[in-house]
Amino acid sequence: MNIQYPPTILNYMSREDIVGHSTAWKVSDLGAVQYKHNYDPSLLAVIEEKALKLKEEHAFKKHLDLTFITGADRFIPEIKELINDQSRLNRVSDFAGTKLEQYPLSIVGTTVTFMGPEDGSVDWHCDGVPLTELIPLSISDPIEGGHLEIYMNNCEVGKSQVDEGKAISSKDIVTLDHREGYSTLGHFLGVLHRTAPIKFGNRVTLVMNLRSVAKPFVDDNRFFYLAADNDHDESDWIEEMIRDVREKQLPAYRKFEAERMMKTKASELSKRMS
Numbered sequence: 001m002n003i004q005y006p007p008t009i010l011n012y013m014s015r016e017d018i019v020g021h022s023t024a025w026k027v028s029d030l031g032a033v034q035y036k037h038n039y040d041p042s043l044l045a046v047i048e049e050k051a052l053k054l055k056e057e058h059a060f061k062k063h064l065d066l067t068f069i070t071g072a073d074r075f076i077p078e079i080k081e082l083i084n085d086q087s088r089l090n091r092v093s094d095f096a097g098t099k100l101e102q103y104p105l106s107i108v109g110t111t112v113t114f115m116g117p118e119d120g121s122v123d124w125h126c127d128g129v130p131l132t133e134l135i136p137l138s139i140s141d142p143i144e145g146g147h148l149e150i151y152m153n154n155c156e157v158g159k160s161q162v163d164e165g166k167a168i169s170s171k172d173i174v175t176l177d178h179r180e181g182y183s184t185l186g187h188f189l190g191v192l193h194r195t196a197p198i199k200f201g202n203r204v205t206l207v208m209n210l211r212s213v214a215k216p217f218v219d220d221n222r223f224f225y226l227a228a229d230n231d232h233d234e235s236d237w238i239e240e241m242i243r244d245v246r247e248k249q250l251p252a253y254r255k256f257e258a259e260r261m262m263k264t265k266a267s268e269l270s271k272r273m274s
């Protein structure tokens with residue numbers, strides 16, 4: 001693959017720029033970054049072509065007014081090329097300032113979303129996954145709507161407003177226009193966002209989800225998100241989750257805690273000695 005460094009950055013926002021205050025439940029200080037990617041256009045075209053063929057049978061619209069194929073790499077093996085692209089992982093990790101890995105749960109590791117007047121877009125939500133890379137596969141020209149809207153305040157404040165049927169004021173929103181050839185990497189855990197409803201046109205997007213290698217336990221995929229958004233046999237995805245907790249999340253958490261305690265003890269000792 002043809003690696004382009006440094007990538008052209010269209011937009012960059014820190015997490016604090018977006019939320020307006022520091023947060024504790026996070027894996028990175030990145031908010032969102034939109035940059036020119038270097039993925040093979042013919043690979044993306046094949047992924048889109050296959051996704052459109054699969055749409056009828058495998059895309060569904062359930063939660064949040066979004067039509068999408070969950071666990072898209074189960075049906076479109078070409079997506080695995082991007083999952084396994086080490087230069088991609090290095091780049092997103094550089095942006096996040098911490099090592100990232102592919103999100104492991106097969107139902108939400110990768111998705112393909114279809115947005116338009118009939119397909120819907122995606123309503124206000126905070127992501128369950130820690131980070132997401134949005135790779136536009138096609139954006140119609142013209143398109144009316146379909147840009148990303150990010151709420152610039154605490155997620156709970158905005159979400160409760162939405163749930164009470166109140167509109168989010170435009171002065172509290174920052175927008176980001178998707179562009180073909182440009183990825184958006186968002187750390188949208190605890191960050192309220194949506195796609196502006198599409199009045200005309202459509203967009204197809206490959207969504208590749210990520211998490212922190214050091215802190216895989218920082219995750220907001222609550223049971224109802226996973227239950228709402230998947231077509232797997234229940235015992236399979238629950239088993240997959242249990243396995244991940246046992247084999248990855250818990251050991252990482254124990255290691256993190258042990259290191260934190262060592263650091264606390266070392267700093268107490270150095271205070272006592274000085």
Ligand SMILES: O=C(O)CCC(=O)C(=O)O
Nearest residue numbers: 122134147148195205207
């Ligand atoms: O494609 C977009 O503009 C946002 C999609 C999104 O928020 C999501 O898939 O969780």
Ligand SMILES: [Fe+2]
Nearest residue numbers: 126127188193
């Ligand atoms: Fe999202």
